[in-house]
Amino acid sequence: MTPSQNFFSDIHSIISQARQNAVRSVNFERVVMYWKIGQRIFEEEQNGEQRAEYGSFLIKTLAEALEPEFGTGFSARQLERFRQFYRTFPIASALRTEFSWTHYKLMLSIDNEDKRAFYEAESIHNLWNARELERQINSQLYERLLLSNDKKAVLAVAKKERLPEKAEHIIKDPMVLEFLGLKQESNYYEQDLESAIISHLQEFLLELGNGFAFVARQKRIHLDGDDFFIDLVFYNRLLQCFVLIEIKTHKLTHQDMGQLQMYVNYYDRVEKADFEKPTIGILLCADKNNTVVKFSLPEDNKQIIASKYELYLPSEKQLLEELEREINKEKD
Structure with missing residues (x-):
């Protein structure tokens, strides 16, 4: 036998x-x-x-x-x-059995206690190996989340002391996509960036944040004789909602916002189950004018997010300068 x-x-x-x-x-x-x-x-x-x-x-x-x-x-x-x-x-x-000495050496290089606690919690919950932890530190994940959130909220979500109440708690701005291998100065079409994301889907899911799962690419929706195609569709189990991503390789316009808003409305009214939360839309763009974004959306907007993408790892100085600019804009 x-x-x-x-x-x-x-x-x-x-x-x-x-x-x-x-x-x-x-x-x-x-x-x-x-x-x-x-x-x-x-x-x-x-x-x-x-x-x-x-x-x-x-x-x-x-x-x-x-x-x-x-x-x-x-x-x-x-x-x-x-x-x-x-x-x-x-x-x-x-001491964590899942952490190697390399994990701890990386965390020892972080002076800020809250920042170190954030990376420790994220490493545990996302099962980051040392290489992924190093990438997240180098891409200034903590600072990018702080651009649109308060420090306590970011740390509480990372430690799972509370669930994310809104998309900004886990969506980064900018998103760093250096793993796609595309050159910053090159001209390329949106489908090129989309194809590169699909080819590096595992890395992109990690960059997106906690709890994301891929659903569809070029999702077709039919509206009274007209066909439209949503670039990327994901689902987030923590937020319990669909997440739609539209890719724009140009500076964001108010027309782009309107297009994504239509897709979000469609998903809320047709695809979303009663127990699920409202759909989130992310415009992944080469550049944006935050004032245009602000006035293109309702004051109580919680569903549409504009996030720049970067094709290289930014320096800490660059992100801290960006953070300072955003804080000053809020004061103005």
């Missing part, structure tokens, strides 16, 4: 899972080791009479003792990082 294919698949899965668990266990033990070394350095340092001088001396002396036997992974610079690790994450039981 020949074993079934399921039998071989099951054995393969058992071996693969065991290997993954072993690697994860080893990585976590290394994290715990670094934490304990940092704790011990900190405790010993507190016993020194001249703490600042003694701390530097202690780490230098320890590195000279450890490096010959254990290698450069225990240099003075690394030992200082272990000490910082303990001081930043002082509770051993709070």
Whole structure:
């Protein structure tokens, strides 16, 4: 009797899972080791009479003792990082088994406590590997969400202390699409950008935010003899609503807003179930005039969002300047 294919698949899965668990266990033990070394350095340092001088001396002396036997992974610079690790994450039981040492090194580079807590929570809930965490930090995800939200709301949603009450809580502005591999200076059509997004759908879903699922591309709607096509349709399980995306490779116009509003109205009246919340529309555009956006929509608008896209990772300085400009506009 020949074993079934399921039998071989099951054995393969058992071996693969065991290997993954072993690697994860080893990585976590290394994290715990670094934490304990940092704790011990900190405790010993507190016993020194001249703490600042003694701390530097202690780490230098320890590195000279450890490096010959254990290698450069225990240099003075690394030992200082272990000490910082303990001081930043002082509770051993709070260390996450799903985080590698690379995760923690990335978070240690963040000085702002709220910002670090945000990335920690997002990494946990979205199962980010270290590479994805690094990309989100480099793309200034926290600052982009703050452009349209208050700090407490952003952090509360990330920590799942509350559900997002409006789309701005999870929609970013600008959206950074550097993974598409398109050049900033090139001329291309909207279908080119759309095709690139579909080819990199997994990365785009991560860029969109929490809880998004792809539904359709070029969704056809028929209105009394006329056909219209919505570029991209998604569903967000946290917001419990459809999310329609229209792509514009030019500066946004009020006509673009009207087109998307029609699509949103159609989905609300035809596609949306009674238990679902109102449809969200996102205009993904090359550029926008916020004043035009403001006056093209009702004052109580909660359904249409205009978000610029960037084809390269912006610097922190660029985004902070953008944040300052938006704050000043609100004051004016």
